[in-house]
Amino acid sequence: MIKTNCFKTYAFEGLNASGKSSVANLLSKELSQKEYRVGLHKISGLGKGQRMDKLREILNHRETLLRENKLNEHQERDFLSDRIFRIATRQQIRDYKNSNPSNYLDISLLDRTPLMSWAYSSSINVVNPYLDEILEESLNLTKELSIDLAFLFDVDPITVYTRIICRNCKKDENVEEQVLELSKLIKAPKEVINKVVELSIFSFKNNPNIEPKPFHIWDYMSYDEVCNQMENYHKVMEIAREKIGLKSVIIDATKNIENVIETILIYLPK
Secondary structure, eight states: OOOOSSOEEEEEEESTTSSHHHHHHHHHHHHHHTTOOEEEEEOSSOOSSHHHHHHHHHHHHHHHHHHTTOOOHHHHHHHHTTHHHHHHHHHHHHHHHHTOGGGTOSEEEEESOTTHHHHHHHHHOTTOTTHHHHHHHHHHHHHHTTOSEEEEEEOOHHHHHHHHHHHHOOTTSOHHHHHHHHHTTOOSOHHHHHHHHHHHHHHHHHOTTOOOOOOOGGGOOOHHHHHHHHHHHHHHHHHHHHHHOOOEEEEETTSOHHHHHHHHHTTSOO
8 A cells, every 4th residue: 555645634514413423433443444644633513622511501501592582682693603613613723733733644534614604504594694704714714724625415304303313312212202202303394204203213223333422402403404504515615615725525425324435435545
């Protein structure tokens, strides 16, 4: 095997439950077995650490208030400007850059990009007065990361909801009851919810190795918001290509994880 001497950075972006983190983890292991020095880094979203845990606690509380229409003026302004996620993103990028990854890695894998902030915010409120500000910061921060190639995980809402529900179910409790209860959090057409319930019960029972994840109320976005967010990811990737020269590839993330990894490996060093 011939390894390149050039440090490479790849990013994985898309909706919650599109498979980014799982794919990044498996790719990291596979590339490490090929003797590449690989680093996996959380960028955007909420990672681990005391400060991130506090931000997650605040976000969870405010998402609950939002659903109950109880946000005060200050909280609503913070929500519209995506302040919590932007604080987290800036901190993660500072930590990442300060670690000087090119000094000790061959390949850096980024779980998400700063572009998430605009894709999410614009899907909730198209007249949000902070959208231009969010977009400008998202592009500038993404440019700072010197990403060689970004992979956009394209996935439909039914698949997203099914994966979220399955990873929130507990193995020692009644599956049907859990799925039905969690599906009540979804604001979607009845036929969509019925399909999600059917697929969630089937998937959970037939995939014993589903990795459980903590419950977060913000994972259960409305159907319209999920559709809008996926569309906006495509838009912002195109904007990033035009404005900062970001190269990207669309990945069909509805396929099983083995097929997704096989497709991504085509674009990575051999």
